[in-house]
Amino acid sequence: MSILWENYIDVAAMILFGIGFSNLLLQRNLIKKIIGLNIMDTAVYLFLASMGYLTGGEAPIVENGVVEAEKYINPIPSGLVLTGIVVSVSVTAIMLSLTIRLYQRYRTLDLDEITLLVRKEHNDGIYS
Amino acid sequence: MEFIRNFPFFSILLPMVFGPISSCLSGKTAKKISFTILCIDCILSGAVLAYEQQTGGSFTYRMGNFPAPFGNEIRIGVLEAFMALFFCAVMLFSLFGGISHVAMDVPEEKTNLYFIMINLLLSSLLALIYTNDLFTAYVFVEINTISACGLIMIRGWGRNILAAVKYMIMSLLGSGLLLISISILYGITGHLLMENLHESVVQIMAEQTYVEPLTVAIGLFCVGIAIKSALFPFHSWLPDAYSYSTCSSSAILSGLVSKGYIFLLIKFFYRVIGTDIIHQSHVDNILFIFGIAGMIIGSISAIQQTDAGRMIAFSSVAQIGYIYMGFGLSTEAGMIASVFHILAHAASKSMLFVSATGLSEVSGGNTFYRALTGAGYRHPFAGIAFSVGSFSMVGIPLLAGFTSKVYFAEAAFTASRSKMIVTLIALAISTVLNAMYFLRQVITIYTPARGLPKPEGYHMAKSMCAALVLFIVINVLLGMCSHPIFLWIRDGLANFS
Numbered sequence: 001m002s003i004l005w006e007n008y009i010d011v012a013a014m015i016l017f018g019i020g021f022s023n024l025l026l027q028r029n030l031i032k033k034i035i036g037l038n039i040m041d042t043a044v045y046l047f048l049a050s051m052g053y054l055t056g057g058e059a060p061i062v063e064n065g066v067v068e069a070e071k072y073i074n075p076i077p078s079g080l081v082l083t084g085i086v087v088s089v090s091v092t093a094i095m096l097s098l099t100i101r102l103y104q105r106y107r108t109l110d111l112d113e114i115t116l117l118v119r120k121e122h123n124d125g126i127y128s
Numbered sequence: 129m130e131f132i133r134n135f136p137f138f139s140i141l142l143p144m145v146f147g148p149i150s151s152c153l154s155g156k157t158a159k160k161i162s163f164t165i166l167c168i169d170c171i172l173s174g175a176v177l178a179y180e181q182q183t184g185g186s187f188t189y190r191m192g193n194f195p196a197p198f199g200n201e202i203r204i205g206v207l208e209a210f211m212a213l214f215f216c217a218v219m220l221f222s223l224f225g226g227i228s229h230v231a232m233d234v235p236e237e238k239t240n241l242y243f244i245m246i247n248l249l250l251s252s253l254l255a256l257i258y259t260n261d262l263f264t265a266y267v268f269v270e271i272n273t274i275s276a277c278g279l280i281m282i283r284g285w286g287r288n289i290l291a292a293v294k295y296m297i298m299s300l301l302g303s304g305l306l307l308i309s310i311s312i313l314y315g316i317t318g319h320l321l322m323e324n325l326h327e328s329v330v331q332i333m334a335e336q337t338y339v340e341p342l343t344v345a346i347g348l349f350c351v352g353i354a355i356k357s358a359l360f361p362f363h364s365w366l367p368d369a370y371s372y373s374t375c376s377s378s379a380i381l382s383g384l385v386s387k388g389y390i391f392l393l394i395k396f397f398y399r400v401i402g403t404d405i406i407h408q409s410h411v412d413n414i415l416f417i418f419g420i421a422g423m424i425i426g427s428i429s430a431i432q433q434t435d436a437g438r439m440i441a442f443s444s445v446a447q448i449g450y451i452y453m454g455f456g457l458s459t460e461a462g463m464i465a466s467v468f469h470i471l472a473h474a475a476s477k478s479m480l481f482v483s484a485t486g487l488s489e490v491s492g493g494n495t496f497y498r499a500l501t502g503a504g505y506r507h508p509f510a511g512i513a514f515s516v517g518s519f520s521m522v523g524i525p526l527l528a529g530f531t532s533k534v535y536f537a538e539a540a541f542t543a544s545r546s547k548m549i550v551t552l553i554a555l556a557i558s559t560v561l562n563a564m565y566f567l568r569q570v571i572t573i574y575t576p577a578r579g580l581p582k583p584e585g586y587h588m589a590k591s592m593c594a595a596l597v598l599f600i601v602i603n604v605l606l607g608m609c610s611h612p613i614f615l616w617i618r619d620g621l622a623n624f625s
Contacts, residue, residue, distance in 0.1 A: 017308060024301055033297060040304045044311055051315050077314070080263055084307065087270045091300060094274060098281065098293050105286050111293070118287045 009050040016043035030099045030109045034092060041088040045081045052077030132179040135172040136204050137189055139212065140254045142168060147247030155239025159227070162243040166220040169250065173213035180206040186623050188260060197324050203260040207467070207620020210613070211257050211391060217602070218383050218474050219250060225482040225595030226376030233283045233374040245278035249380065256388045262310050262400065263320045265392055269306060269356070273299045276385045279377040280369050291368035298355055298365045305352035312345040313400075322399040333405055343409050346401060350411050353393045357386040359415075359452055360422030363445045370444065371437035371495075375485035378437070382444050383478035387470050390451060394467065397455070398624035407458050416456020416547065420554045422449025427561035436488070437495045439565055440480050443521060446558060447473045453551065454536060457543040460621065465535035467617045472520065472528035472606055479599035480517040486510030486592055487573060497569055502577030504570075507588060511573055513596035518566035520603050523559050528606035533559070535614075 004011050016039055023036025052074035060072040103109060106117050143165050150158035180186070186205030193199070223230075223246060234242050252271040259265045273296070281292035314320055316338040317328035332338050355362040370378045397406050406412055426445030433439040447469070454466030488495045490506040504511025520527035533555060540551035606613065 017304070021301065021304060024297060024304075030293070037300055037304075041307075044304070044307050047308070048311050048314075051311070076320075080311075080314075083263070083267060087267060090274065091270065091296075094277060095293070095296055095300075098277075098289055098296065101289050102286075102293065105289075114290055118290050121286060 010047060013043045013047035013050070016040075016046065019043075028110050028112050030095075030102070030111060033111075034095050034099070037095065038088065038092060041084065045084055048077045048081050048084070129179065129182075132175055133187060133189060133204075135176050136202055136209075136212070136254070136258050137191070139169045139172040139216075140202075140251050140258065142251075143247040143254075144251040147244045147251065150240050150243050150247065153240055155236060155243075158240035158243040162223070162246050163220070165247065166216060166223065166250065169254070170213060170216045170220060173209060173216055176204060177206065177209040177213055180204065180209050184619075196321050197319060200264055201260040201321060202255075202258040203322070204258060205620050205623045206616050207623070208257050210616050210620070212254055214471055214474070215253055215257070215384055215387075216250070218478055219246075219253075219380055221595045221598050221602075222379035222383065222478045222482065223376050225592045225599070226374060226379060226485065227591050228589040229375045229485060235284070238282065241278070242282050245275045245282070246380075248275040249279065249385070253384060253388045256392050260322050260399075261320050262313065262322065262325065262396075266303070266306055266310055269389065269392070270303055272385060272388060273303065273356070276381060279381060280373045282377065283372070283374055285372065287368065287372050291365070291372055294365045295369045298362065302352040302355035302362075305348045305355070309345045309348035309352060312341050312348070316341050316345075322395070325400045326402060329401055329405060333408075342405075346406065346409050346411055349396055350393065350415065353389050353396075354415075354418070354452070357389045357393075358445060358448055360418050360425060360445060360449055363422070363426070363448075366445060367438050367441040370441035370481075371435065375482055378441075379478035379481040382441070382481060383474040386444075386448065387474055390448075390470060393455075394463070394621075395624070397463075398621065402625065403458070403463075412456050412458040414456075415452045416458075416550075419449045419452030419454075419456050420550060422446060423453060423554055423558040424449075424561070427558055427565070431561065431565045433565075434497055435495050436484050436497050436500060436569060437481075439497065439569065440477065440484060443562070443565070444473075444477060446562070447477065447521070450532075450536065450558075453554070454539065457539055457547060457551065459539060459542040460618075461535070461539035461542045463621055464614065464617050465532060465539045467621070468535050468610070468614065469532040471613070472532040472603075475528055475599060475602045475606055476517045476520040479513050479596060479603065480521070482592060482599070483510040483513035483517060483596055486588070486596070487514060490586065497572055500569070500573050501575050502573070504573035505576070509588060509593040509596050513600055514573060515570050516600050516603055518570050520607070522563045522566050526604065526607050528603045528610075531607050531610045 020036045020040025020043055024033050024040060027033045027036060054073050057073035058071060060075040102114055106114050108114060146161055146165055150161055186203060188201045188203045191200040230242060248271055252268040252275065255268040256265060259268065277292050277296050280295055281288050313325060316332065317325055319325045319328055329342065332342055358366040370382050397403060423446050426442055426449055430439050430442035433442060451466045451469050454462045454469065486507050487500050487503040487510045491499050491503050516527065520529035523530045523533045536555060537552065540548045
């Protein structure tokens with residue numbers, strides 16, 4: 001148990017990842033799916049950022065001539081988090097725009113209902 | 129000659145720069161630029177392959193001249209160069225074959241957007257092939273996903289958008305797993321470049337520290353790639369995405385997009401983890417089981433389809449199963465067979481999608497399999513190409529699919545006894561099942577039909593005929609002159625580790 005308490009940030013990140021993952025997989029509502037996606041990505045960024053953090057470390061910009069490496073946090077995970085945020089913003093934008101298109105056409109956000117409506121369209125021979 | 133070392137970087141950069149530029153050009157100009165870039169990339173990759181052939185071995189190319197472990201690198205060996213050449217060529221032919229349909233299916237004002245997606249896809253595929261850095265690979269996996277989503281939805285029908293949403297959801301689940309796996313690997317090793325990662329992983333195994341996180345990371349990476357490349361239980365997004373999009377898109381998606389991810393997995397096995405450790409973690413046995421299941425169940429689902437497009441799409445599930453089965457054999461011969469099957473499947477499946485579109489176009493735009501009766505006489509080129517593709521997938525000698533099946537059967541004898549028996553039985557069953565649905569379709573298109581004349585004023589698109597002939601040539605070449613390719617794959621894989 002104590003190992004879980006010591007690494008509570010990683011534990012929280014994994015729990016959040018699980019919540020986000022299962023939401024993205026299981027929710028029927030498209031907006032809730034997108035929220036799940038964001039929770040999942042954020043959990044990974046928490047995990048990465050906590051990995052690079054040193055207690056009491058400064059942002060890795062040399063100031064006042066302090067050059068000892070241990071005074072600064074590891075900048076690479078922060079860089080990865082920034083890159084990851086760019087990726088997840090663009091992916092979220094695409095998902096939201098696709099959701100808008102589907103909602104304009106079918107007036108619902110429920111993926112199962114949309115699937116039924118699409119199948120009905122297909123059977124009626126509507127191609128547009 | 130040293131100048132050639134820059135070519136792989138240029139071939140990634142070129143489509144990446146010109147893709148966004150074509151957003152402010154007209155559709156026609158964007159089309160010309162895309163074709164030019166594809167041709168240039170073919171030539172560049174060909175030059176790299178020739179250079180690798182002469183020098184042998186491999187080299188790493190530093191981006192921005194920062195030395196490892198700080199800088200970003202790409203790595204070029206004979207296998208990467210050949211894959212890049214092959215992917216560019218298949219992409220060029222697929223795009224060329226379906227270009228008349230792109231004009232029909234994509235609204236005039238959006239044509240340039242389609243070519244942005246094509247360029248980004250090309251760039252990300254090449255980057256996935258060449259990259260030597262896992263995080264870069266993740267970023268390009270996402271670019272690949274986004275551009276593939278664009279290719280699926282560009283037609284703008286309701287069901288295309290639904291297919292794109294389903295594709296995105298599954299893909300994002302896969303990328304989430306990939307990202308967390310890469311984070312864990314970074315956490316336990318402190319590296320992202322493949323060579324450094326490999327050294328640390330070997331050290332971890334020697335000292336027996338962090339073995340569990342390593343196993344978790346390997347597992348998550350494999351599941352992530354399996355979802356993205358539609359291995360059997362995760363294939364639910366595939367049929368809609370492949371069968372409803374415009375024909376160039378389907379050809380490129382089925383032939384190349386999933387293969388790019390699989391090639392990344394091969395690099396992960398060989399260059400990051402090492403095949404021995406993969407074998408110790410038993411991931412290969414799990415991939416083997418799902419590969420076999422995919423081979424059988426994909427084919428059974430394909431038999432149940434009444435729509436030619438969906439049938440070909442489900443057949444992709446079975447073929448992806450073959451590739452993972454080869455990984456699961458966990459021998460060098462199995463891996464070579466898998467890589468060869470990647471080539472064979474890309475060449476045949478892209479041709480099948482393009483030719484199926486040609487056949488449906490002379491049957492009133494219908495893809496119901498009985499509606500295609502006699503279509504082989506109405507569109508002779510597409511008929512022949514469809515037959516060649518089907519025969520190749522079934523495994524008729526002299527064609528690409530046959531050679532890869534021979535390699536799989538030979539590889540089975542190098543694996544353990546139980547795996548050998550299962551592989552041989554699965555190959556036999558799956559060949560029979562493949563024959564059932566593909567030959568049914570071939571017989572249908574060559575059954576003379578009454579009362580369905582060629583549509584008035586119909587001309588076969590010359591571009592499609594030319595592309596189909598080129599595809600047939602590739603298939604026959606892969607089938608008959610497989611030995612040099614086999615050597616390239618063997619040397620390339622040996623170079624990997």
